[in-house]
Amino acid sequence: MFRLLCTAEFDDIWTERFRQLVEMDRIGFSLDKDPKKRLGQDRIIEALQGYDIHISGYEKLTKEVLYRCPDLKLILSVRDGPEENIDIQACTELGIPVLFSSGRCERSVPEFTFLAMMMMAKPVNLASGVFRTEKWTAENDLRLRRINESSTEMAGKTVGIVGLGRNGIGLAARCQAFQMHVIGYDPYVDKKKAEGLQLELLSLEELFDRADFVVLMARVTEETRHMASRELLWRMKPGACLVNTARAALVDSQALEDALEQGRIRAALDVFDEEPLPNDSWVYRIPQERLLLTPHLAGVSQERIVYQSEKLYQALTIYMRGQLPPNVANREVFARDSFKGRGSQLYGCA
Structure with missing residues (x-):
């Protein structure tokens, strides 16, 4: 044997x-x-x-x-x-x-990624933290409720998915169920297949221009390394959110740090250039309302x-x-x- x-x-x-x-x-x-x-x-x-x-x-x-x-x-x-x-x-x-x-991971990653998007749209993490720390009292009732004033609905928002493999297509289906408009970039997917998936294929530049959420779902190759460049990050709408549950190498980390420090965009990151992170990593300087951090969990279930x-x-x-x-x-x-x-x-x- x-x-x-x-x-x-x-x-x-x-x-x-x-x-x-x-x-x-x-x-x-x-x-x-x-x-x-x-x-x-x-x-x-x-x-x-x-x-x-x-x-x-x-x-x-x-x-x-x-x-x-x-x-x-x-x-x-x-x-x-x-x-x-x-x-x-x-x-x-x-x-x-x-x-x-x-x-x-064709179910766990799309589910986790959509959850990250939801958490950036609705300040559940912040509200829950304050609730547990201060408890809910008559004195903080109004302040607790006002935390959710920044909440936004997913319906009607545009999500741009970079990479339309299993995970990207799985995320598209979940976004469509929430009445979001889905646009995508993938040079290996033709227009006919995109139409069947009920999504619009665009160039990377157009996708970064239009999306409220830019989600990276591509594999790392020589062509995709640092594809989320400084130029593209600066094209994103003010307050738009970059979500990366794929690989850190897809993003120019210095450019992302600068964009977040300046408050140009928001982000949800599950992957990092160095894992675990050093104690002095720049990510800890960004307020949680602008940056959601999770320790490489998207594929775990x-x-x-x-x-x-x-x-x-x-x-x-x-x-x-x-x-x-x-x-x-x-x-x-x-x-x-x-x-x-x-x-x-x-x-x-x-």
């Missing part, structure tokens, strides 16, 4: 089902969510010796790591973007297919772990039956001679 090592978050029920297919062991972050339990390079190399399959979460699978794990034949990534911690090119060179759990576990189980069973699952990060690997000595040993082995 083939051996599998899991270092990612995984659902116990699906763990038992995996064990009907392979010998499965779990270590590190898989069992203890303390970030310090994530394995460094030497430890992950040592841990993977003798294992045929690896369920990967956050450990860095660099070229050096992969070349020093000669038994590894298949990688299953719980992430929607396995390239963030796995050297996909090195896997292809070595003949190791990478299957991944696409869409694991109880259901996500179950969903990613199920998706990887399905991918592995399909692969072991000799069929290609839909979510392969490096399809070109199957044409490599190196595949015959590695990944092919699992392909169709059921």
Whole structure:
């Protein structure tokens, strides 16, 4: 029986089902969510010796790591973007297919993002904080109620979504349910598909000009890095809100800091250039009515772990039956001679 090592978050029920297919062991972050339990390079190399399959979460699978794990034949990534911690090119060179759990956050991220928008529209966080700190008394009754005078309704507002993948489309549907006007930017989505989604495709410049909420949902590539530039941030309407639950690298952080310091715009940020943040980070200087801060929570939910576990189980069973699952990060690997000595040993082995 083939051996599998899991270092990612995984659902116990699906763990038992995996064990009907392979010998499965779990270590590190898989069992203890303390970030310090994530394995460094030497430890992950040592841990993977003798294992045929690896369920990967956050450990860095660099070229050096992969070349020093000669038994590894298949990688299953719980992430929607396995390239963030796995050297996909090195896997292809070595003949190791990478299957991944696409869409694991397609509900949690749009829900969380819409919640962030709502919290910027309605000062619930501030009102609740004052309520708990001062309690609700006859003396502060009017002041507490007046906190909500800045509240605005979502209906009729324009949301501009940058990146119309699963998460972006999921957010669009939620915004439309609240009678918002949805505009979008994505060079890989054509006009016909946009019409089917009942949204208007615009250039980035037009989107930043018109949106009350600009929401970043794109992947980080050379083209998208710092796409929310100083020029675009300065085009936003006064008081408009930038929401980033994708990746910090999509934004020119210095430009965003300047825009928020000057009170030009507002923002809701779930991702940052450095995580965790240093104690002297500039974000702590911005008042909470202009900046909502959350510590990289958008993709986290109880259901996500179950969903990613199920998706990887399905991918592995399909692969072991000799069929290609839909979510392969490096399809070109199957044409490599190196595949015959590695990944092919699992392909169709059921």
